[in-house]
Amino acid sequence: MPLRSGTSREERFEERRTQLAQAALATLSELGFARTSLREIAQHSDFTHGVLHYYFTDKVDLISECVRVYHQLVLARFDEGLETYQDLDTMVAGVAETLQRTITEETAQHRLWYDLRSHSMFNEEIREDVREIERTLEGFAWRVVLRYAELTGTEPVLDSLSNYRMFDGIFYAALLDHMAGDPEATDRLVTQAGWLMDRICPQR
Amino acid sequence: MPLRSGTSREERFEERRTQLAQAALATLSELGFARTSLREIAQHSDFTHGVLHYYFTDKVDLISECVRVYHQLVLARFDEGLETYQDLDTMVAGVAETLQRTITEETAQHRLWYDLRSHSMFNEEIREDVREIERTLEGFAWRVVLRYAELTGTEPVLDSLSNYRMFDGIFYAALLDHMAGDPEATDRLVTQAGWLMDRICPQR
DNA sequence: GGGCATGCTTGTCATGCGTCAAGGGTAAGG
DNA sequence: CCTTACCCTTGACGCATGACAAGCATGCCC
Incomplete structure (x- = not known):
């Protein structure tokens, strides 16, 4: 039984x-x-x-x-320690490495997510589930920014939602480029992320 | 016959x-x-x-x-005059109005585009066509920025591709929000676009 | 150890798909 | 007026799909 x-x-x-x-x-x-x-x-x-x-x-x-x-998988993956970054250089290097790795090694999972989100445009039944995941991702992106602000002694000048949307935009684009065989996709993502981060947490 | x-x-x-x-x-x-x-x-x-x-x-x-x-439709739609904006205020208002209108009135067409792009992740046969369209969109986004820079007497501090990707990110997000029934989606997009634009073309 | 609920397999059903072949209608050309 | 080429419709095919029903196996309980 x-x-x-x-x-x-x-x-x-x-x-x-x-x-x-x-x-x-x-x-x-x-x-x-x-x-x-x-x-x-x-x-x-x-x-x-x-x-x-x-x-x-x-x-x-x-x-x-x-x-x-x-959603549970996403939560589990992003639990890993943001607080282990004790200084700015470590964080910048760590985030860059994480971005590169996840794009190249977890391609299929990210692709699935964006495929899912696309289908939520036509299938209303999964729309709420998708938004729930987006809220989780938004929260994660925000925690990254807050930690960065902490380490640089700055304040974010963008709201949490907008922050997530912009990072999601460049991440999705990098994923598409990577899948299309563009070898510079991940490097470009890291550069773009750095640029964005500096604008969101501007040095006085 | x-x-x-x-x-x-x-x-x-x-x-x-x-x-x-x-x-x-x-x-x-x-x-x-x-x-x-x-x-x-x-x-x-x-x-x-x-x-x-x-x-x-x-x-x-x-x-x-x-x-x-x-692709032809996209080209035709975006041909309409950027050069008619003779001063900054007109341009800001005009772009804002265009963004609002296209999200609310041409929802289905944008949705189709993002659906298409998603499918290019799995269907290699349409991938090149999709990239071609992206290049067109990138070009359009860049012309908008260049015009804005011209009217503000500034220089863009971001490359064309990154520029497109960030705007695309917030646009796609706004579209999803709008379709999910969020009444503030388009207003938020306009705000985000303004924020981004000011960072891409920073005042000295 | 017989009875029985639970968990899974097997086979079948109607439906809708992409593809294709055969044929009909129509209008130009001799 | 008859032929011919072209454009489009009709109907059929093989196949895959989501759904489901019937049945078999397992292992617990009395």
Whole structure:
């Protein structure tokens, strides 16, 4: 009966849902939204396509769960220490390295996110989930800026939302360039981010 | 035989292709990429689905033509006079008004563009077409900045590509917000654009 | 150890897709 | 007036999809 004793039925149910959503995420990030079918998802997991209908009422339900699981991943990834940066040089180098690495190594995940956000333009059912993730990203971007301001002894002259939007703009662009094979994409991103940061936290 | 006498076979062929691509664009901007089928496109035109295969070898051929037609539309729209702005106040007001209007009135077309760009992440065949359009947009954004610099007697301190990417970032964000029902989306865009512009063309 | 709920598989259904072939209507040219 | 070339419609195909129902296996409980 239970896969793991000591857990209730509901817990096990939720656990499986999460597992399946994770498998679905892997497929989505490879093939993109448009090409991903339920059978394709099942094939990339240890199950068959029928099980998806046991755990999800329909495809939209699955996708929504995927978005929520993705959100958790985003949260987990960005938890890592901003406070470890004790001086400006370390932070600048660290952020630059992180940007470069995440663009080149986590390309598929970022691509999935932007694909998802695009689909929220046409699919109202996932729109709220997407905005929730955006709020998380906005919060993260803001914490970076605040730390930078702290280390430079300055004050941000831009609001949190605008700040996020501008950084998101250059990040998305760098991702697109990188995927198109542009070798200078990440360097350009770092330069642009530095430029922006200095304008958001101007030295007196 | 000919729809219009005085035109060659090739010309008429190209003309029909363009017409059909325009009809396809209308459908795409309404339903989005994922939901648009050839039958759906035909149903929104004066023809039946079979004709699409007479004028296009396959679906990718159609989409490519759509992107090219869209590009022409973009070019046409942005041709309107930047040089009519004779002083700074007129320009600021004019650009602000244009931004507000295009977001609220041409929502579907912008949405289509970002949908298209997203799909270029997974569909390599349209990637080059998309980049071509981006170059056009970049050029337009740069001309706006140059005109602004001229009227303020300043010099841009950012390169053309970075400039485009940042403006595109806030524009895309405003579009998403507007579609999500946020009534302040366009006002925020104008504010952000002003902030950015002043940093790109700083007063000495 | 028989009964039974749970978890997963298998097979099937209708639908809609891209593609294509065959054919009809129409107007120009002999 | 008849032929011919062109443009478009119709209908059909093979296939993939989301959804679902029936059934099988597993392991707990009485």
